[in-house]
Amino acid sequence: xxxxxxxxxxxxxxxxxxxxxGGRHYANRRGRENISxxxxxxxxxxxxxxxxxxxxxVPRKYLYHIPLQPLALENDNYIVVVEWLPILRHHENNExxxxxxxxxxxxxxxxxxxxxxxxxHSANICMLSDRSTIxxxxxxxxxxxxxxxxxxxxFQKMVDPQTVERIL
Numbered sequence: 478x479x480x481x482x483x484x485x486x487x488x489x490x491x492x493x494x495x496x497x498x499g500g501r502h503y504a505n506r507r508g509r510e511n512i513s514x515x516x517x518x519x520x521x522x523x524x525x526x527x528x529x530x531x532x533x534x535v536p537r538k539y540l541y542h543i544p545l546q547p548l549a550l551e552n553d554n555y556i557v558v559v560e561w562l563p564i565l566r567h568h569e570n571n572e573x574x575x576x577x578x579x580x581x582x583x584x585x586x587x588x589x590x591x592x593x594x595x596x597x598h599s600a601n602i603c604m605l606s607d608r609s610t611i612x613x614x615x616x617x618x619x620x621x622x623x624x625x626x627x628x629x630x631x632f633q634k635m636v637d638p639q640t641v642e643r644i645l
Contacts, residue, residue, distance in 0.1 A: 488561070497541075498557050510617060511552045514559075515540050517616035524591035530584040533611045536560040562612050564603040573604040574611075574635045582636050583644040585611050589632060595623045597631030 486496040521535040537560040546554040565573055577585070589597065594613065601615035633641050 486559070492558060494561050495558050496561050498559060511540060511555050511557050512550060513618040514538055514557055514616050517618040520618070521588070521592055521594070521613050521616055524588050528584065528587045528591055530588050532581045532609060533584050533588045533613065534562075535613050535616060536562050538616065562603070562614070563606040564612060564614070565606060565608075567599070570604050571599050571635075573608055574599055574602060575637050577611075577636050577640060579640060579644055581609075581611060582640050585636075586629070586632055586641075586644065588613070589628050590625060593622045593625075593628060595619045595621065595627070597628060597635065599635055602635065 486498045489495070489497050515538045518535050518538040525533055525535065539558045540550075540555040541558050542548065542555055543553075548554065564570065585602070588594075596615050596619070601613065603612045603614050604610070605612060629641075629645070
């Protein structure tokens with residue numbers, strides 16, 4: 478289940494463990510949202526790998542060509558297939574992020590700073606139901622790269638300030 482009510486995510490019996498999202502009705506003003514989400518997931522995964530994070534993941538995302546559409550790499554020609562993750566409900570997620578232990582908080586902050594992730598809030602940073610793994614779920618590429626101070630400031634609103642103080 479993905480919580481963002483402004484987007485449509487749907488399971489399909491032929492794709493167990495994945496959700497389908499995107500398509501022609503889903504294009505935004507830039508016209509490359511589907512492609513951008515997959516490229517953004519790759520950037521986040523590269524940051525996770527670079528940092529060596531053990532408790533931070535990004536759901537796998539793939540572009541799937543819509544039959545009978547042109548093969549050109551354009552938003553209207555593809556949908557996104559995204560790995561389903563068992564994320565916590567909003568209130569539980571907020572509480573779990575606030576109470577992150579130092580090791581997980583440090584890992585998450587290192588990843589977020591490595592990629593300079595601008596969408597820092599609990600709708601996009603989600604604890605899985607195991608309460609051990611943290612997923613960065615919204616990966617649409619961003620128009621600007623925020624400063625380190627911005628990322629730290631947003632992070633401080635999600636995680637207990639005492640934890641942030643200990644890990645900085």
